[in-house]
Amino acid sequence: MTHGNEFELNRRTVMKLGVGVAAVAGAAVDLSPKVFAAETAPAKAPALGARLSRAEGPLKVTGQARYAIEQKLENLAYGVTVQSTRPAGRIVNIDTSAAKALPGVLDVYTAQNFLKLNKPTVYSKGGGATEEFTPIQDDVVRFNGMHIALVVAETFEQATEAATLLKVEYEDGDPVLDINDPKAIAQLIDPMGAARGDAATALANSEVKIDVTYTTSREYNVPMEPHACIASWENGKITVWEPSQWVGGARSVVSEWLGIDIENVRVISPYVGGGFGSKIGAHPHVGLACAASRKLGRPIKVSLTRPQTFTGLRGRPATRQTLSIGASKDGKISSIVHESWNETAIDDVHVEACNNVTKIMYATPNFSSRLNIVPVNTVQPGWKRGPGENPSAYALESAIDELAHALNMDPITLRLANWAEIDPSNGMKWTTRQLREAYAAGAEAIGWWSRTPAPCSMREGRELIGYGMAAGSYPMIRTASEARIVLHASGQIEVLSAGTDMGTGTYTILAQTAADALGVPVEAIAVRLGDTILPRSALAGGSQQANNLTGAVDKAAKNARDALLALAASDPKSPLAASKATDLTFENSSVRPTRRPSAGISIAELLKAVGKDKLEIEGNTFAPGATEEMKNGADRSFAQLKGAVEGGVSAHSWCAHFVEVRIDEDFGTIRVKRMVSAFDSGRIFNPKLAESQWISGMVMGLGQALLEEGYVDQRDGRTVNANFADYAVPVNADVPDIQVISVGIPDMQATALGGKGVGEIGVVGVAPAIGNAVFHATGKRIRSLPITLEKLA
C-alpha cells in the first residue's frame, strides 16, 4: 500500500461544493485549507436525514469529474473489439492481413494470435466474476456479438477502420436462438425452488383458480456511460480504470485473468455513469484490455460502442412464468404453484430468482415454486435492477389482480385478506413491514377509492383511463465492510472506502454520517471512494452499500472519538493530559472535560498540540475476531454476504405502486399519466437522494412495461435493435407526474443505522401496476412485456 503518496495535495482540483459537502475522488486529492480550516460552529440539526444534493454533482455537471476512459495517460493505445456475426459454430480462420497493413495498427489479437486469459471464478463459485467466458481463447462461436478479436492501434480511428477489415470465415453450428426456440432444453435449478404444504392438491380443491403465463423480454441496462476501461501494465503491476460497482471484485477477476498476485492489481473507479447491476462484474473486454496492455507494455483503452454493449454483456434475461393461484370465494388464498424459466448463456449459468417475491408476499399454507434455466446462444445475461424480484413481482402481482377481478374484490382488499403476519416461507418474524401503510398512503394519494373499479368504465374524450396497483419487496442483503477516517491537524477530515458511487449518493451520505458522528458540519468532510487501495468494501449492488458503509463509517467515527479521548488524556503534550480518558467527553467536534464544558479543544488543536499531522482510525462492521481471509472475502466475493434472514428474522424493503394510464382508443398508445408509490426502506439517510433512487427505478419500470425489448433475428440470433433509437427507453416526455412517499421506520434489526434497501425496490412491481391499469382501462389482459400498441389492437 502506498497510501501516504496518494494524498499529495493538488489544489487545482479542489472546489467547495455548492451543497456544502466536499466530494473527493480521483487519483489525487486536494483538501483546500480554505474549505476545511475553519472549525465551524456545531451543526444543530443532524446531517443524516437532511435533503442534501449530491456532493459530486457540481463536479459532474462542470465536467471536472473524470470518468474511467477520461484519464490522460502517456503513450495510450486504443483497442477495438470485433464481434461475431454468427450465433454458433466455430471460426475457421480470421484473415487479419488487411487490418495489419493499415498505418498505426499495432496488432490484431484473435484465437490464432491470442492473448492468454485464465478463466475467472464466478460469484456463485466464490469469485468476483459474472461470467466464466473469456474471449479469443478458442475457436468456438457461442453467440452472435461475441468478441472474436481485439484490434489495437495508435488511434481510435485507425483501430476502428482496421476492425472492419478482418475477414472471418465461419463454420456454422446449430444455434438455440432464444427461450422460445423448440430446440431449447430447460434445466431445473432444484435447490432454488421452494415448497410448503401440498400446493397441487390444494390448488385442485380450491373454489376459484387463476392459471396464467406471463413473459418478459430481453432487457438491457444501457447506462449512459458505456462499458469502457483503460488498463495500464507497468513493471509487473496493472492499474485498471474501470467503471465499476465493485472494485474489489474487479480486482480479483483481473488477477485471475492475468494469473498475477492480487496485490499487483489496482482498480480505480471514482465515478460511474450508471450501472444498474451491469457494472458489478468486470466483463470480458476488460480482460482483453489488460492482457493487451501486458503484451504491448503500454496503456490500452477499450471502449465498447453502444451496439457492442448489447452483446459485450447482457441485462435481464427473457423470462416465462406460469402461475396458478387457488382461493376461496371470499378471497383466502389456499395455494400458489409457480414455475419460471429464464435464458442463460449456452455455457454459463444465470438464474433469475423469480420466486423471491412470490414465496413471501402472501399467507398461503400451500406453495410450490420451481426455477429453470434455458441455455441459449446469447451473451451471458446479468443483473438488472431488482433481478429476480422484478419478474417475480410482475407475475405474482398481475395474477393477484386477475384473482381480484375473478372474485369481484378490490385488489387492496384482497391483498389485505391474505396479509402475511410472518414470513410464510420460513415462519420467521418480519423486522419491519410497513406495507399496510404503503397501501393506505398510495391509495389516498392517487385517489384509488374514487375510481370506478369496472374495466372500461372510465374515459375522457378519446382516452381510456385505467388505474392499477401492485406491491413489491426486496430482500435486505448485508455484507460487513470497512471504512477509515483520517483526522488532519489542518482540520480536514477524510472518509475513505473502496465502495463506489454510481450516482446513487454514496459520497454524500457518508459525509453526512461522519459529520453527525464527529459533531462537525458536513462541509468539513471529504469522502474518497472507488479505489482498491482504500478500505475494503462489498459491492454497490443488491441495495446494500448505503447501509454497509454508513455502518462502517459510523463505527470508524466512534473509534475516532475514543482515540481522540485517549490521545488527549495520555499524550504529555496534550492540554488535557492531566485528565483521565473516562473524564473526557467528545462533543461538537471537540474534546473537553466532562464537567467543564468551556475547556474543550478542537480535534485540530489537539493534533497540533501533540505534534501529529494526522490521526487515522479504522472502523468496520465485521464480527469481533473476523480474520483477514473473511475481510478479503467480503471485499472480493460474496462469501460474507448475509441474506434477508440473517439472525433469524426476515428483513425486506416493501413498496406499493399506484398508476393511472391513458390509452388512445384508436391508436392503442399507452401513456402513464400519474405514478404514486409508497416505500418502506426503513430509515432514510437523505430523502432527496432516496427519492431520486425510487423515482429512477419507477421510470425504469415504465420502460420495462411499455417499451423495452431486445429483438432477436430468428435466422442468426443477432440483436438487431442494439442502439438507443431502436431499443426505446423512456424519454422525458414519457415520464409523468411522479409522487413518492416514505412510510418506513428505522429498522434496527435490519442494519446498524436502521436503513433498508432503496436502490432496487423502486422498480419492483411497477410493470404489473401498469399492466393492471391497462386492464382496467381496456378490459384486455396483456400477459407479455412490453405492452406495445399492436398487442392492444
Place this chain on the structure above:
Amino acid sequence: MRTFEYLRAEDAATAVVEAAKPETRFLAGGTTLLDLMKLNVERPARVVDITRLSGLDTIEVSADVIRIGALAKMSKVADHADIKEAAPALSESLWRAASAQLRNMASVGGNLMQRTRCTYFRDPGAYSNCNKRNPGSGCAALDGVNRNHAVLGTSGVCIAIYPGDFAVSLVAFDATVIVRGASERKIPVDEFFLLPGDTPHLEHQLSAGEMIVGIEIPRSAALERSHYLKVCDRESYEFAAASAAVGIELEADGKTIRDVRIAVGGLATKPWRLRVVENLLKGKTLDEATLRTAAAATVDGAKSSGHNAFKIELAPKSWHAP
C-alpha cells in the same frame, strides 16, 4: 472510420463543382452523415462542408408561397411565427421529429436527405445483403425483424421505410425542391423521392454534385388549416409508427369539403400522398361515414412483411380518428 478529406466551401458554385467529384458527400448539420459514417454505411473519400454558404438559411413567408433555405435549421423553421400561422403542419412535423439537440443542428435540406432506419441497412458488418447498399445482394429485412418497415411502396427487393416527418407534410402540400448543379431546377417533392422498385439504391432525383438550396411551399387554405399527427411507441424522440399530414378547406356551408390534402409517414418507402383518398373526400360532406369509407383506401396495395402488419391496421386511423 475511413480517413476522408474535408473541404469547406466558401460559395455555392465551388461546392457544386467539388461535390461532383467521386465519393463525395455534402456536410450540413451532419446528423445523418456522421451517424452513418460511424456505422460504416457511408464511407466518403471527401466531405464538402456547406454550412458557411451565405444566404441559404432564410425563411420567407409571402402572400403566395413559403420559401425556406436549405440550410435553415429544423428548430428555426419549426419555431417561425409566420410558418406556424400559415402552415401549422410544417411546424409540427419538424418539432415532432428527433430531439431538441438534433433539431438545432440539422438543416431542412439535409432532413430531406436522411436515410432509412432499416436496421439491416445500418449494420453492414453483419449483413452484406442489402440491395440499397450493395445492389443485387439481397434484402435481409424481408424475412428479418421488420416491425418498422414499410407496408406501402415496397418492392420485392426492398422494404426500407422513409423515416422522416417533414417531407410527409411537404408532399401533402405540393412543395417543390430547388436544386442547384450546373444550373438551377425545381423538382416537385413527390417526384424528388423515388420508389425502390428494382433500384433501391437510388433514393432521389439528385445528380452528382447537385445541391438542395431551398424548398418552396405554395400557400393554401388547406395548409392554413393543417395538422401533423404522429403515432409513436414513445411520446418523443421516436420515428413514427404511423403519421399523417392533413389539411382541409371547407365550403362556406362549413361542412362540404372543398380541398383536402393527406400524406402519411412511417408506412411507406417514400413520403406517401393519398390522392385517391383526397378525391374520395372532395365535394363530400365532412362526417364520420365519409371519413371511414375514404380511410379504407389509405392502405390500398399495402403489403405486410410480418412484424409490421399492425401498421396496416393503424394507418387509416392516423388521419381519420374522430
